[in-house]
Ligand SMILES: Cc1ncc(C[n+]2csc(CCOP(=O)(O)OP(=O)(O)O)c2C)c(N)n1
């Protein structure tokens with residue numbers, strides 16, 4: 001069959017499927033793209049020729065944002081279905097780097113198809129080509145290598161066959177998956193080749209659920225049976241493996257409390273008796289207290305980042321040991337853990353059977369349940385919004401949202417002060433309601449990801465929560481939501497700048513330097529009047545419906561209206577700084593942000609003293 005490389009690739013991608021637990025899905029459900037030289041005549045022509053039935057197409061505004069949308073889609077689809085992203089060469093390709101890093105760090109599949117400079121080099125250099133005098137085979141696409149789980153460059157037509165198969169292997173491998181890049185030199189994309197018809201046959205990639213090794217499981221069961229104060233940390237792997245019910249059964253049978261990371265939150269609904277909420281720097285007092293005293297931490301499907309371990313200061317019981325229940329040996333061995341390398345669902349099912357009859361001491365269970373009720377009162381207090389005529393605090397916005405959503409609503413966020421507030425306060429009602437990207441915590445993920453999630457979950461209300469800084473970083477895909485008629489709901493919380501970093505800056509001796517959106521003052525600092533931004537007008541200019549709010553009363557109505565809207569709708573709210581009584585509870589555990597060891601300003605010296613005190617709590621778990 002005679003086709004160009006680009007035509008062959010599109011036809012191949014349209015025939016790939018995944019299968020897990022008896023369900024079959026299309027692997028590459030659609031392709032996002034922005035055309036320029038390097039893909040317009042190759043992949044662009046091929047997509048035109050294949051038509052939307054073979055390969056649905058989505059037009060983006062910004063390459064990075066297209067990857068975010070693809071990540072949102074794949075995460076919502078349990079990593080069993082993904083999107084491809086095609087770009088021009090040069091800036092179109094390098095705009096992918098941030099999105100690729102986010103996908104790879106969060107272990108979410110996305111297929112990147114950047115155009116590349118000529119393989120045959122008839123005109124050398126071409127527009128936008130990097131000339132590296134020391135290495136003739138380097139192009140800007142090589143910047144995608146460290147952020148891709150798999151990278152290949154198709155310099156000959158026939159090389160597409162093994163390269164495409166390997167790319168599918170990585171995308172569907174629960175350990176390896178992340179950004180997969182196939183760099184496509186622009187001349188090669190358009191070259192014709194005689195392809196074996198079998199290359200285009202329907203192909204099914206079975207997504208495996210490896211069961212635990214017998215000896216590892218036996219050792220893990222002995223560790224659980226020997227523990228008095230065990231704690232589960234549920235990470236994103238619980239969700240990727242669809243292990244929520246297995247986790248609920250494990251917790252129900254053993255009474256072991258379950259804390260969650262950002263990626264794992266919602267693994268148990270907030271009102272499950274064993275759910276103790278978020279853990280670590282942004283965690284609940286309940287979870288962090290349990291972590292401090294735990295003698296066994298069952299780290300299930302988590303990468304154990306610094307936010308989770310409070311930068312190595314959280315687990316203070318001298319006897320603490322870790323079980324690493326993870327499909328990736330790399331993660332299973334962290335903190336010198338005893339590894340149980342397996343799929344999360346399979347592992348939790350088998351571990352439950354292997355510890356049958358074990359249950360934590362009733363006193364332990366009663367104590368954590370009481371503490372949990374105490375924390376719920378703090379959430380109620382932060383959510384309470386009695387003054388209808390006042391501007392809301394950020395926590396009150398969450399409270400108002402809490403009152404309007406059902407289990408089918410999905411909330412998306414990634415950066416600013418919201419991830420911390422959400423991790424502490426949000427009451428996840430369903431397994432996939434809470435979608436906070438905190439592997440890369442990338443400002444600007446929210447709006448495009450909401451589109452991807454909405455495409456994967458049609459009919460469900462999808463909310464992107466964004467700070468004003470985040471909104472300004474990347475509002476472009478609002479246009480895409482309008483074009484595609486995807487009725488996402490965007491809530492802009494305007495506090496005139498980078499409040500989270502401003503607060504952090506104040507505690508680390510940087511005095512809030514350059515973190516507010518203000519004019520330059522006489523002395524050259526940014527301490528003048530607030531900038532005259534009108535983000536609501538900005539959103540309206542991109543075609544979405546906008547509801548401006550000033551008060552709690554306005555916001556209550558606006559959120560209900562946005563939820564019912566059948567077109568993309570933006571709710572704009574200016575938030576006020578909470579007072580100490582009503583605000584969200586402060587951090588219950590540390591996070592390591594190194595402070596200047598020497599400085600002339602007093603603030604840094606004081607911050608360093610506090611830093612040294614905190615850092616002294618750090619433990620090496622061996
Ligand atoms: C792309 C990107 N650049 C920089 C940062 C560092 N950063 C984290 S939060 C933040 C400020 C966010 O401001 P805003 O969205 O207004 O939220 P707020 O802090 O006011 O809650 C910055 C600059 C980041 N996470 N992502």
Ligand SMILES: [Mg+2]
Nearest residue numbers: 467468469497
């Ligand atoms: Mg802000």
